[in-house]
Amino acid sequence: MSELDDFRTETRAWLEANCPPECRGPADEGAAIWGGRNAVFKTPAHRLWLDRMAARGWTAPEWPTEYGGGGLSREQAKVLASELRRIQAQPALNSFGVWMLGPALLQFGTEEQKQRFLPEIVRGEIRWCQGYSEPGAGSDLASIQTRAEDRGDHWIVNGQKIWTSYADKADWIFCLVRTDPQAPKHLGISFVLFDMATPGVTTRPITLISGKSPFCETFFDDVRVEKANLVGALNRGWDVAKHLLAHERTMIGAMGEVGAGRPVGQVAADHIGLDETGRLDDPMLRARIAELEIDAAAFRLAMERVGDQVKASQAHPAIASMLKYYGSELNKRRHELLMAAGGHEALEWEGERSRDGVMARDWLRTKANSIEGGTSEVQLNIIAKHLLQLPGA
Amino acid sequence: MPLILTEEQTMLQQAADGFLNEQAPIAHLRQLRDDRDPEGVSRDLWRAFGDMGFAGVLIPEAHGGMGLGAVEAGVIAESLGRALTPSPFFGTAVLAARTLAAGSEDQRAEWLPRMAAGQAIVSLALDEGAKHRPDRIATTAERAGNGFTLKGAKAMVLDGHVADALIVAARTDEGTTLFLVDPKAAGVMVERTVMVDAHNAARVMLADVAVDADAVVGPVGGGDAVLEGVLTLGRACAASSLVGAGDQAFRITLDYLRTRQQFGKLIGEFQALQHRAAHLFSEIEIARAAALAALQAVDAGRDDAPMAASVAKAKAGRTAELAVQEGVQMHGGVGMTDEFDIGLFMKRVRVLNETLGDAGFHTERLARAQGF
Numbered sequence: 001m002s003e004l005d006d007f008r009t010e011t012r013a014w015l016e017a018n019c020p021p022e023c024r025g026p027a028d029e030g031a032a033i034w035g036g037r038n039a040v041f042k043t044p045a046h047r048l049w050l051d052r053m054a055a056r057g058w059t060a061p062e063w064p065t066e067y068g069g070g071g072l073s074r075e076q077a078k079v080l081a082s083e084l085r086r087i088q089a090q091p092a093l094n095s096f097g098v099w100m101l102g103p104a105l106l107q108f109g110t111e112e113q114k115q116r117f118l119p120e121i122v123r124g125e126i127r128w129c130q131g132y133s134e135p136g137a138g139s140d141l142a143s144i145q146t147r148a149e150d151r152g153d154h155w156i157v158n159g160q161k162i163w164t165s166y167a168d169k170a171d172w173i174f175c176l177v178r179t180d181p182q183a184p185k186h187l188g189i190s191f192v193l194f195d196m197a198t199p200g201v202t203t204r205p206i207t208l209i210s211g212k213s214p215f216c217e218t219f220f221d222d223v224r225v226e227k228a229n230l231v232g233a234l235n236r237g238w239d240v241a242k243h244l245l246a247h248e249r250t251m252i253g254a255m256g257e258v259g260a261g262r263p264v265g266q267v268a269a270d271h272i273g274l275d276e277t278g279r280l281d282d283p284m285l286r287a288r289i290a291e292l293e294i295d296a297a298a299f300r301l302a303m304e305r306v307g308d309q310v311k312a313s314q315a316h317p318a319i320a321s322m323l324k325y326y327g328s329e330l331n332k333r334r335h336e337l338l339m340a341a342g343g344h345e346a347l348e349w350e351g352e353r354s355r356d357g358v359m360a361r362d363w364l365r366t367k368a369n370s371i372e373g374g375t376s377e378v379q380l381n382i383i384a385k386h387l388l389q390l391p392g393a
Numbered sequence: 394m395p396l397i398l399t400e401e402q403t404m405l406q407q408a409a410d411g412f413l414n415e416q417a418p419i420a421h422l423r424q425l426r427d428d429r430d431p432e433g434v435s436r437d438l439w440r441a442f443g444d445m446g447f448a449g450v451l452i453p454e455a456h457g458g459m460g461l462g463a464v465e466a467g468v469i470a471e472s473l474g475r476a477l478t479p480s481p482f483f484g485t486a487v488l489a490a491r492t493l494a495a496g497s498e499d500q501r502a503e504w505l506p507r508m509a510a511g512q513a514i515v516s517l518a519l520d521e522g523a524k525h526r527p528d529r530i531a532t533t534a535e536r537a538g539n540g541f542t543l544k545g546a547k548a549m550v551l552d553g554h555v556a557d558a559l560i561v562a563a564r565t566d567e568g569t570t571l572f573l574v575d576p577k578a579a580g581v582m583v584e585r586t587v588m589v590d591a592h593n594a595a596r597v598m599l600a601d602v603a604v605d606a607d608a609v610v611g612p613v614g615g616g617d618a619v620l621e622g623v624l625t626l627g628r629a630c631a632a633s634s635l636v637g638a639g640d641q642a643f644r645i646t647l648d649y650l651r652t653r654q655q656f657g658k659l660i661g662e663f664q665a666l667q668h669r670a671a672h673l674f675s676e677i678e679i680a681r682a683a684a685l686a687a688l689q690a691v692d693a694g695r696d697d698a699p700m701a702a703s704v705a706k707a708k709a710g711r712t713a714e715l716a717v718q719e720g721v722q723m724h725g726g727v728g729m730t731d732e733f734d735i736g737l738f739m740k741r742v743r744v745l746n747e748t749l750g751d752a753g754f755h756t757e758r759l760a761r762a763q764g765f
Contacts (some may be wrong), residue, residue: 021670063487070450070641074395075395162609183716207533217686263763263764263765265760265764266763266764266765267764268765269764269765274504274765278660278761278764279760279765280688280760280765286765287743287756289760289765290756290757290759290763290765291756292754293759293760293763294707294708294752294756294759295679295709296702296705297683297704297759298679298680298682298683298705299679299710301396301679301682301683301685301686302678302679302681302682302683304396304681304682304686305396305397305678305685305686307680308395308396308397309397312395312397314397317616322674322678324677325672325675326675326679327669331725338426377668380667380668380671380672381664381671382662383669383674384667384670384671384672387674388647388652388667388670388674389657389670389673390647390650390651390662390667391650391651391662391671392658392659392661
């Protein structure tokens with residue numbers, strides 16, 4: 001126990017000395033650090049924060065040090081996370097590489113692939129995007145049609161992806177392609193990596209109901225992909241895809257809870273005010289918010305518990321579907337309540353006072369949470385089949 | 394501390410489940426109920442709890458107990474929730490044992506070894522009205538001679554009808570004070586109340602009951618501080634029982650979905666039911682995490698333990714309520730029959746939900762703590 005206490009003391013001191021003041025407190029979207037070749041930093045302090053954290057491997061705290069990670073134990077990583085929360089540190093790196101591709105490479109990648117790709121992910125040098133969904137393959141993801149034709153030492157890829165998050169800003173893509181059109185649909189898919197700067201790759205942002213364009217259509221027109229960039233076995237990409245989806249689902253489930261900001265009740269108090277007994281001056285809304293916060297507090301513990309179960313090899317692989325389902329529904333509920341808390345003031349769409357309508361736009365963005373990464377209904381199907389073994393599921 | 398049971402705790406869980414399965418399955422509850430047992434609870438079983446070490450789980454080894462912590466008590470509470478067992482465990486081994494830890498050496502020496510052995514039943518007489526309101530105690534204790542005179546009425550005194558001693562919370566000039574009271578003392582009237590789940594509580598009338606000064610448990614006026622710890626522990630254990638009851642109701646229902654046929658199909662094949670079952674599974678896993686976290690917070694002596702217990706009690710309460718409602722509905726007509734067990738779970742969950750504050754009570758506490 002005392003070793004962990006020492007780690008906490010050291011971590012706290014290091015964070016105090018190294019987390020710049022500009023990188024503490026609620027982060028607006030413009031301040032988020034995503035890294036990549038064309039990285040944008042709101043201030044020089046944000047660049048410094050990324051570099052300092054990356055140097056310790058703390059952008060991927062639990063990855064092995066040989067690949068640039070922090071090499072922390074699960075317990076140490078929890079301490080680091082709680083110390084980061086304590087000073088309200090903004091994330092030093094938001095990264096699909098850290099959240100999704102890295103864990104898949106650690107599991108399925110060759111030594112060469114790990115050496116090549118993981119350290120640059122930790123340092124935030126390469127920004128990744130995910131080529132999964134297609135216009136005809138949404139919930140039924142395994143029916144993807146993007147083709148990869150064998151040309152000896154490389155493939156030629158043709159097809160279209162959709163809902164590719166930040167494809168227009170990404171440097172590389174991890175992508176599902178069909179390498180055997182004759183095989184049953186789950187058994188003809190391969191998982192490949194390629195540079196978005198490769199000739200034949202184009203992207204087109206999609207404007208969403210939030211007025212923003214985090215997602216793109218991505219087109220592949222005779223794109224050359226080296227065979228060295230196949231992850232896992234040929235035609236067994238579905239295994240890699242599922243493994244990665246579990247991480248993606250855990251990540252989406254956590255969206256509302258990691259750095260959720262101030263409690264909804266306090267936001268509501270700012271807008272609506274308290275009555276003479278110190279309660280929110282809207283008793284019906286107050287009760288709904290309090291119920292949400294009970295669920296949210298319990299859900300955070302469930303996420304922690306699942307993480308502990310994974311470490312102890314006690315977790316069922318499908319449990320990520322539970323976190324994804326519950327966390328995304330919770331986040332939608334949270335933002336419905338935040339809108340009610342803001343009332344008229346949350347309706348503003350433009351201008352400085354509302355920071356360009358951040359409440360309304362965030363609210364609308366959350367509606368995708370229960371669709372992206374597999375809909376809530378798909379998650380419930382997975383739970384019914386794999387965790388409950390219900391017949392015919 | 395990882396949010397999973399240690400190896401020892403898992404072994405305790407298996408021991409408790411195994412013991413109850415053998416000695417006190419749901420048939421035990423039915424028998425006590427159907428025989429209209431005069432006590433509604435088995436003294437033999439309570440002594441067996443002593444032999445197994447369950448009754449003394451929280452009592453120090455020096456007083457004949459196991460000297461274990463809240464997580465271990467919660468593990469046993471969860472097993473009792475699964476088996477629906479009527480037992481003085483919650484009232485005596487959890488609430489009274491933790492309260493008496495604040496008592497004098499004489500009080501502890503007199504009661505704790507017998508409690509640990511499953512020979513004594515001690516009940517906490519705290520609540521008074523229809524709801525759990527520990528900050529609104531009306532029972533009074535006035536100084537008289539060498540001691541105090543107690544006046545008031547208590548309700549929902551768990552197993553109070555068979556208690557060898559009562560611990561009564563009363564108002565004194567200095568604040569809330571706790572008293573050890575002999576239920577046979579002059580002026581004490583105990584009325585057994587058989588509850589909807591066939592478990593028992595009592596109403597206790599205190600008509601000018603005289604007690605000595607050495608009957609005070611903890612400091613005079615210090616009752617609220619003692620109760621804070623007792624209630625936190627009790628709520629976390631009640632949450633565990635709710636998780637146990639809710640989870641078992643869910644398991645029974647899943648079995649039914651896998652065997653009942655309609656329209657030429659197993660009803661578990663219908664997506665309308667699959668999705669509801671999957672949702673319920675999620676709620677139960679989340680409630681389980683909250684309950685374990687609260688128990689660990691109690692053991693670690695953390696400042697946030699009271700709020701963790703409130704989160705756990707509120708979450709487990711609502712979740713178990715959903716589990717039994719879905720359970721009865723998915724069973725259809727047979728879910729309404731006394732023959733099927735699912736209805737017994739609905740009754741037990743109703744009682745556990747009112748025990749030490751319902752979900753509304755604890756949700757209100759969270760809102761207060763978060764400043765709205």
